[in-house]
Every structure is written in structure tokens, then in C-alpha cells.
Amino acid sequence: LQKSGLDVKYSITKDTATVDKKTTGAYEDVFTNEFYHINTQNNSHIILGAILPEIGLSVLMYLMVVFAFSTILRSARKQKQLYDMKQDFVRNMTHELKTPIATMGVALEAIQNFHAGQDENIKKEYFRIAESENKKLNAIVDKVISLSRLMDTNPQQQETVNIPQLIKVVVDSFHLRAEQTGCKIDFECEDTDIVVNTQPQNLNIILYNLIDNALKYTKSPSPHVVVYAKLSDSSLTMSVRDNGTPIGEEFKSVIFEKFYRIPHGDVHDAKGHGLGLYIVSQLVKTMQGTIRCLSTEEGNNFELKIPVEKMP
Numbered sequence: 422l423q424k425s426g427l428d429v430k431y432s433i434t435k436d437t438a439t440v441d442k443k444t445t446g447a448y449e450d451v452f453t454n455e456f457y458h459i460n461t462q463n464n465s466h467i468i469l470g471a472i473l474p475e476i477g478l479s480v481l482m483y484l485m486v487v488f489a490f491s492t493i494l495r496s497a498r499k500q501k502q503l504y505d506m507k508q509d510f511v512r513n514m515t516h517e518l519k520t521p522i523a524t525m526g527v528a529l530e531a532i533q534n535f536h537a538g539q540d541e542n543i544k545k546e547y548f549r550i551a552e553s554e555n556k557k558l559n560a561i562v563d564k565v566i567s568l569s570r571l572m573d574t575n576p577q578q579q580e581t582v583n584i585p586q587l588i589k590v591v592v593d594s595f596h597l598r599a600e601q602t603g604c605k606i607d608f609e610c611e612d613t614d615i616v617v618n619t620q621p622q623n624l625n626i627i628l629y630n631l632i633d634n635a636l637k638y639t640k641s642p643s644p645h646v647v648v649y650a651k652l653s654d655s656s657l658t659m660s661v662r663d664n665g666t667p668i669g670e671e672f673k674s675v676i677f678e679k680f681y682r683i684p685h686g687d688v689h690d691a692k693g694h695g696l697g698l699y700i701v702s703q704l705v706k707t708m709q710g711t712i713r714c715l716s717t718e719e720g721n722n723f724e725l726k727i728p729v730e731k732m733p
Contacts, residue, residue, distance in 0.1 A: 427467060436456040436458050521554040521558040531597070532544060532548065547597075553594065584616070588659075592608050595632055610651070616732045617730060641666075652731065656726050668683065669716075670716075709727070
């Protein structure tokens with residue numbers, strides 16, 4: 422042990438027992454038949470040192486297996502996420518294209534149903550609406566080509582926007598649908614000259630979806646939708662109010678989730694995919710804003726606040 426340089430405490434004991442003699446670490450003298458055995462202590466670290474390479478190799482192999490499994494799991498999750506994004510893209514674009522296509526269809530149908538002698542000015546107005554919606558449709562298609570910029574909040578994507586003008590254009594695009602459903606749409610603004618630096622395309626989509634939802638789900642004898650805008654400090658507040666059936670408190674935490682629609686039993690009188698409010702909430706988040714649903718006995722109010730830069 423000394424020559425091996427092993428720091429092991431030991432003692433040699435003469436074993437006088439005639440039975441059950443120890444055979445491990447024992448020595449029996451040939452001439453005297455005396456039996457000796459050795460007791461060792463403080464040798465755990467030596468044994469551990471001897472098997473340490475095997476332990477290290479086992480741990481390394483275990484970590485490699487865990488790493489490989491986690492890599493496969495991450496890859497599978499990423500593939501699923503990419504697939505979901507692709508499906509969401511198709512559904513979202515379909516949802517966004519519905520409004521201009523529906524408005525153009527209504528305008529063209531109204532033009533076809535005109536009889537001789539009717540007001541040509543009204544016919545021209547329908548042509549103007551159809552042309553305006555066609556331009557919006559082209560704008561949306563152009564945005565599809567560069568969809569990644571739609572959810573971008575870089576300063577390069579921001580423009581100087583006159584908010585009352587933008588809201589008026591959006592409200593006017595729902596004129597025919599509102600007439601068909603007997604709904605009244607009003608726009609209220611404390612300041613008619615709100616000019617800010619923001620993202621007009623995102624605001625367009627947000628307002629389109631909120632007003633579209635209000636027209637679709639407001640069921641009352643005299644449906645009424647009010648769009649409101651206010652600028653305070655560096656925050657733009659916009660809201661879309663209706664006098665429809667109030668949304669229950671139990672649904673307010675989930676109405677902004679993807680594909681969620683408030684259950685109405687077996688009644689399916691309003692078509693939808695549960696994407697409108699999800700799109701709105703995602704766009705508001707990209708603009709560093711917040712949105713909430715306020716319900717009273719008089720109806721529902723979707724209010725959003727977005728930080729903006731006021732322009733002189």
C-alpha cells in the first residue's frame with residue numbers, strides 16, 4: 422500500500438476462530454496454520470476515483486440523450502407552430518378579404534337592380550363605392566406579399582395619419598351593409614384634427630374587424646354603432662360601441678382567443694371563424710397598446726389605447 426502511494430488506514434488481526442473464517446483479505450500461514458486478515462478504512466475515495474471515468478461517461482451519455490430528445494421535441498414544436506402559422510395566415514387573409522368583397526357584391530347587385538329613370542347620381546355613388554372597395558382589396562393583396570411587415574413595429578412602418586379621416590373612410594365602407602341591416606353608424610370625435618404618427622394599415626384592419634363584428638352581432642330593433650376617437654397626451658383612444666346584447670363576464674377573458682366564438686346553442690345566424698377579435702388583439706399588441714371589452718345594459722364597448730406620437 423505504501424509503495425502504491427495509497428493513503429489507506431489498515432490493521433492486521435490474528436483470527437483465532439475455527440469456523441466462519443474470513444476469506445477476503447486473509448492470509449493463512451503454511452507453517453504455523455495461523456490465520457490473519459486485514460481491516461481497511463478510508464478507502465471510499467479510492468474506489469470512487471477508480472470508477473469515476475465510468476460514472477463520467479454514463480452522465481455524458483445521459484446528457485446527450487436528454488439533449489437529443491429536447492432537440493427533437495423543439496423541432497416538432499417548431500414544425501407545428503409553422504403549420505399553425507400557415508393555417509392562420511390562410512384563415513386571416515380569408516377573413517380580411519370578406520369585407521371588401523361583400524361590399525362590392527352589394528354595390529354591384531344594387532346597380533343591376535336599377536330601373537330606367539332612377540337617380541343616376543345614386544348609381545354613380547354605387548360605382549364609386551365598388552371602385553373604392555376594389556382599391557382596398559388590391560391594397561390588402563399587396564400587403565399579403567409582404568405580410569411580415571404587417572406585424573412590424575419599426576419606425577419605418579409608421580406614417581403621419583389624420584385619424585378622423587381614416588375612421589371616416591372605414592365607416593363609409595360599411596354604408597351599404599348598414600343600410601341593408603337597418604343599422605345606424607355614427608362617428609364621434611372631440612377633436613376633428615387628430616394627426617399622429619402611427620401605422621394606418623393596422624388601424625384600418627382593427628377598425629374593420631370591430632365594426633364588422635358590431636354589425637354582425639348587434640341584434641336589436643334599432644341597431645346603433647358608434648365609433649369614437651380621442652387623443653390625450655401621447656395615447657390615442659378609440660372605441661366601437663353598439664347597443665346589442667351585452668357579452669357575459671364569463672366570456673370576456675376568452676373572446677380574444679383564436680377561433681373562439683360565444684356559444685349560442687343551436688342557433689347559427691351569424692357566420693364567422695372566431696378570428697376577428699383575435700386579429701385585433703394581436704395587432705394592438707404589436708402596436709404596444711391594450712384593448713378591453715366593456716359591457717353594460719346598453720350594449721358593448723370595445724375600447725383600445727395605443728401609444729402614438731402627436732404631429733404638429
